[in-house]
Amino acid sequence: MTKEKPFPIPVNYFGMVLGLAAFGLAWRYGTTVIALSVSIGETLLFAAGAFWLCFVLAYIYKWVAYRKQAQEELRHPILGCFVSLIPITTMLIGLAALPYFAYLAYSFIALGIAGQLAFFAYRSAGLWKGGHPPEATSPVLYLPTVATNFVSATCLGTLGYNDWGMLFFGAGVISWFMLEPAVARRFRNLEQLAEPIRPIMGIQLAPPFVGCSAYFAVNGGEVDLLVKLLIGYGLLQLLLLLRLLPWIAIKGFSMPFWAFSFGLASMAGVGLHLHIATQGQSIGVLGLIMFWFAAICIGLLLLGTLNLIIKGKFLVK
Numbered sequence: 001m002t003k004e005k006p007f008p009i010p011v012n013y014f015g016m017v018l019g020l021a022a023f024g025l026a027w028r029y030g031t032t033v034i035a036l037s038v039s040i041g042e043t044l045l046f047a048a049g050a051f052w053l054c055f056v057l058a059y060i061y062k063w064v065a066y067r068k069q070a071q072e073e074l075r076h077p078i079l080g081c082f083v084s085l086i087p088i089t090t091m092l093i094g095l096a097a098l099p100y101f102a103y104l105a106y107s108f109i110a111l112g113i114a115g116q117l118a119f120f121a122y123r124s125a126g127l128w129k130g131g132h133p134p135e136a137t138s139p140v141l142y143l144p145t146v147a148t149n150f151v152s153a154t155c156l157g158t159l160g161y162n163d164w165g166m167l168f169f170g171a172g173v174i175s176w177f178m179l180e181p182a183v184a185r186r187f188r189n190l191e192q193l194a195e196p197i198r199p200i201m202g203i204q205l206a207p208p209f210v211g212c213s214a215y216f217a218v219n220g221g222e223v224d225l226l227v228k229l230l231i232g233y234g235l236l237q238l239l240l241l242l243r244l245l246p247w248i249a250i251k252g253f254s255m256p257f258w259a260f261s262f263g264l265a266s267m268a269g270v271g272l273h274l275h276i277a278t279q280g281q282s283i284g285v286l287g288l289i290m291f292w293f294a295a296i297c298i299g300l301l302l303l304g305t306l307n308l309i310i311k312g313k314f315l316v317k
Contacts, residue, residue, distance in 0.1 A: 007066045008315035009058045011073055012256060014085035016305065017055060019261020020048035021092035023298050026269035030291070033276045045096040052093050059086065077136035078197065080123065084144035087115035091155050098158070109155045116148035137186040138193065139203035139259075145175040146207050147262065150214040157217030165218040172214065176207045198248040199256035205241060205263025208234030213266045216273050223277040231274065234267060235290075253304040255314070261301055268294035 027041030063070045073079045094108030123144045149172030156165035183204070193201065212230040216222075241248070241260075249257075271290030278284040308314045 004066070004069060006316050007058075007062050007069050008317070009055060009062075010082075010255075010316060011059065011079060011085065012082040012259075014052075014055055014082065014089050015258035015261060016255070017048050017052045017089040018085055018092065019258050019265050019298060019301065020044050020051065021089060021096055022262055022265030023268060023294070024048055025092065025095055026265055026272065026291075026294075029269060030272050033272060048089075049093050049096060052089050056086070077133055078138065078140050078200070081140040081143045084116060084119050084123070084148050087112040087119060088143075088148055088151050090115065091151050095155060095158060106159070109159070113152045113155070116144070116152060120144050120148060134186065135190050137182050138200060139183055139206075140200055141179050141183065142176065142203055142207055145179065146172050147210060148172075149175065150207075150210045153214040154217045157214070162218045162220075165214070169211070169214050169218055172207075172211060176211065180207075195251050196254070197256060198250070199254065200259045201244065201248055202241065202257065202260030202263065205234065205237050205260060206266065207263075208237060209263050209266035209270050212270045216270070221273055221277065223274060227270075227274070231270060231290075234263070234270075237263075238267075253307070255305070255308070257304065258301060261298060264294040264297045267291075268298075 021044075024041050024044035024047075027036060027044060028038075030036040031038045031041055059070075074083060089112075091109050091112030094105040094112060096105075097108065098105040149168045153165040153168035153172065156162070156168065208230045212227055212234065215226060215230070268291045271287040271294065274287030275284045275291070276287075278287065305314065
């Protein structure tokens with residue numbers, strides 16, 4: 001990367017918007033099915049929208065005043081994948097605005113879907129040319145291929161376009177199945193991830209729970225066999241990440257830990273769906289445990305970020 005003074009807000013900071021928006025939407029759903037405070041969920045969504053606007057403006061400014069850094073970031077085998085968080089968060093902010101500004105919400109969702117497809121074509125097709133470093137094969141590859149399609153499916157299903165949403169869900173599922181063996185092989189067979197970027201392993205939690213959330217959006221919320229399979233695999237990934245947490249957090253808390261947030265937030269929403277759909281069954285209790293566990297973890301991420309702000313370590317220097 002360039003030796004120029006680094007821009008203070010890297011593109012991976014959009015992960016914070018991703019987690020806040022996804023958890024705010026899960027909390028909003030929770031207010032309709034269990035006794036949750038409406039104000040908490042809407043505050044989270046407002047905060048997500050405020051951070052999204054600030055980060056988008058900062059990213060535009062980066063391309064104006066720090067063009068070389070922005071270009072290097074875009075071409076970077078790891079950081080470049082985080083650019084896909086911009087259309088993903090745009091779609092989620094659209095869902096957040098839906099009850100208040102329907103036209104704005106539809107515009108954001110349409111813009112996000114178009115943006116993610118354009119970036120997918122640019123990024124993923126570029127990888128087919130070859131030359132991708134094996135050590136850069138990591139869960140960040142899920143962002144432009146899997147997460148984008150799952151969020152598109154969620155948005156379209158929420159708006160009532162279930163058939164179109166199922167197309168994106170299928171694209172996300174098959175992309176995930178194609179990438180998962182390569183990522184697992186990289187973890188097992190190559191050198192360990194560098195200490196500062198180990199938290200990106202938290203993205204590994206996202207595909208099963210984000211995918212399950214997308215599937216709920218396009219199948220009417222039915223808890224079928226596929227839902228149970230996705231939840232089971234998601235909980236297995238959670239167990240592995242908890243086992244590795246001391247190793248991942250060897251450098252202490254930093255902003256890359258927000259990589260855990262999308263999976264956690266989606267787990268919260270999926271847990272609520274599971275709890276309501278299976279009331280009276282033992283598995284329904286599991287859904288409630290999933291929600292509150294994720295809520296506590298998101299709270300810890302917020303406290304960790306507040307601590308960084310207080311210590312003056314929030315921005316890159």
